Amino acid sequence: MTDRLPEVEARRASVQELGSVTDVMRSLAAMRLQQALAALAGTRAYAGVVAGALAQAVSLQDDAPARWPQNGHGGGQADVLLLFAPEHGFVGAFAERLVDAALAAPPGCLLWVAGQRGAALLEERGRPPVWTTAMATHTDAVTATALRIAEALYGAAAQGRLGRVELLYGRTGAGAPPEPVRRPLLPLDLPRARPHPLPPLTNMPPRDLIARLVDEYVFALLADAAMESFAAENAARLSTMMTARHNIEATLDELTATARHLRQEQVTTELIELVSGAEAMG
Template structure:
């Protein structure tokens, strides 16, 4: 009985430690989610501003709006997947991997941002053609977007890549994160960010030099926004998983606490029975001795 009680108490102590770790991870995921949601509006607005400026810059070109990169039949179609860096995201990583595998055309290129997503694709027999780690805090998300933009810009400019789509998670209030897919390249330089202003902007560079720089910045802005959306979705999925884990841990602790109480009560009852039995035996022994010594 004592050994079984000690075993259950040790198990309950282990589960309590697991609850503390889960609470810490849940708090961290909640903080990162709130930080990401606080800046997503800014990344979206920045992409819109750069897109509008690009439209205005293109309007200064003598030949008018164009597409970038030029569609000359070169380059392989590519998909850029922003996925989770770590685990504890439930089925969210699997959904992203399924969407990526279904969306990559034959002969297409798959770029993956996120170690967990890359490992999952390797397990499914489709290793990424290019991969980097995903940011683990909001301050590094835009830097990650910049790395992808620079590599993508070079590949598209030299004709390695043709059409490019971006696949990422998008957090949904009150529900599981959604999988979003946006066309990224080629860019229609005449409608990149909506309609430009009627008044020509003031510039310090010739339009022919300004437009390529604006294209580079606009691609970065779109990728940075997708990365921030993915970062928020990853932490939203992790928060949901950890909240469910906390509920299961609480239920397990309730069961173990009840088991400890029953075992302790059984132990006390057993000890009382043994004490009463011993006292009765002692009393009977004394009574028998007295009867033998009587005259």
């Protein structure tokens, strides 16, 4: 068995290197999770401010619609489920849970995906998305991701191809595993404020102001969902890396005990050979 010692020591060194990589990934996921959770307060406050401004703008128009857009389903319109998925792997079963929730959508519902990992899983399941984009890999890129999605939605709406739009993304709580969350996006229920004796000053017609603020509010909701998804992805990756680190430590303990046993066996064998040789010479 002593000839196995180099093999065990080589495997132990390899596992130690893997542990170092896991530690780096765990630290990076923890840092990005904290950044995303801190940024979420800003995205939610931004959405709240835009919603308040939109409510005041709606109060300026007597015949303001209750929903936006007002047009119903037409022959060329289709419902859309927009999935925010991880861009990369090492998230455990989190990406699969999101994809399972997306596959529960009716067959006529179009799947849009932000995140290459989610798009690849849908492709493997036999229901490829009709539109994809990259998911943000750091907090500063969330705005760009939300902007790309908003532009695609506006383009489809301008062509009369867009029906109802629903968001599907992950949400993480205080230490809890991330879970899929569904949220309607379009048509948008317009918030309404109580009439104020001193209406706000505006420099454009209420209808145009409402349209501008609706665009801004939709973008704010997309940015909030993207930030939630980014936080959930890193929470799942952190949990996966912590589990991997635990398994690596258990494997290292086992390999260390095996190597110690083999070294002791090697020393015992050498002593026996030394004593036997000395007796033969005597």
